[in-house]
Amino acid sequence: MITSIQNNQVKNWRKLHTKKYRTEMKCFLIEGFHLIEEAYKSGWEIDTIIVREGVDVPDWSNQYTITYVDERVFKEVTQTEKPQGIAAVVKMKKLEQKADDFVLLVDAIQDPGNLGTIIRTADAAGFSKIVLGVGTVDHYNDKVIRASQGSIFHIPIEQDDILEAIKKLKNNEYTIWASALEDAIDYHDIEGEEKTALIVGNEGAGIEEAVLQAADHIVKIPIYGQAESLNVSVAAGILMYKMRK
Template identity: 55%
Template sequence: MLTSVKNEKVKNWRKLKKKKERDIESKFLIEGFHLIEEAHKSNWEITEIIYQTGVEVNPEWSAYSLHEVSDNVMAALTETKTPQGILAVVRKNQSRERQLQRALLVDRVQDPGNLGTMIRTADAAGFDTIILGKGTVDLFNDKVIRSTQGSMFHLHIYEADLHEEIDRLQREGTIVWSTGLDNATFYHELEVPNNLAILVGNEGSGVDPDLMKKATQNVKIPIYGLAESLNVSIAAAILMYEVAKK
């Protein structure tokens, strides 16, 4: 059992709380039984499981490298208010080699809860791909991971230059809808194509104008009350579920 936060292995786990270290190691931490089970059932690689003394580990996880730790070590590793006493180290999986039918493109969304909610909604709406543009909050941020409720392990998600990705998608025959008001059509007035990518943007400034110009079509959502706009995760949800009906 590991009992000291100064232990080298414990220090390396704690480093994974920082994006810089996650990028260097190409690994990240997840907390709780549900997230670990979702990762276990997916094609993401769990490299280690860390459990607090007294916590019962699922027998199906016995093939992984298991590490028992004391209460103080678990407290130093956990990020949640009511920790379950179990974490896992997972290797990043961001391969781009895959054809898509329904994709969400995310431009500079900053709030971890917004990104996590969009990933969870995309999973529920039957989308297969999410592409995260530069300036978007880190996918492996603890708050993002928890907000996805495991959906991040069900989808093909990777980071890329959205200018290049839009060009590539359009060459491959994918229609790109950008949210925005300039020269936009109400989404319910459009035919939904077989291959579609929906582009959503920053909470304050929306989609980058240069990206919007690249889109095949700009779309907007009707607002019937006095609100000026919708939260980006709500707007994305409306559009993704509209697509899901087709």
């Protein structure tokens, strides 16, 4: 059992809180029974399971390296306020796109909760891929993973320049929608096609102008009340399900 926060392994686990170290080591940290089981069921490679003393582990976890730590060390490693007493280091994995239909493009979304919710909704809506543009929060961020509720393990996610991604999609005969309020078509008045990609943008600035100009259609969700706009994850969910009709 590890009891010192000065232990080198503990220090390395803590470094996984940063994108730089996650990228360098090609692995990331997850917390809680549900997320670890989702990683296991989805076939992602679990490097190490970290368990707080006194916590029982599932039977299937015995096939992996299990490292027990005391409560002080576990709090040092994890980031949630009320951890469940189990965490894991998981190796990054590139999922293959299984279908050629609906794609989501994310332009500089910075809030981890928003991105995680969007990933979860894209998974639920059966999207075939998500592309994260420059300036978007890292999808291996702890808060993104928790907000995704494990959907990060189900749907292919890649990083690319949004304009380059649009070019590739158009070459593959995709129609591109962009979500914005100005000079836009009411989403009720447009029908999704077999191969459609949706762009959603930054919480404050929206979608970059050059990206808007590259879209085939700019679509909006009408605001009937006094709110200026919808949260980006809510708007993304409405439009993704519209595209599925």
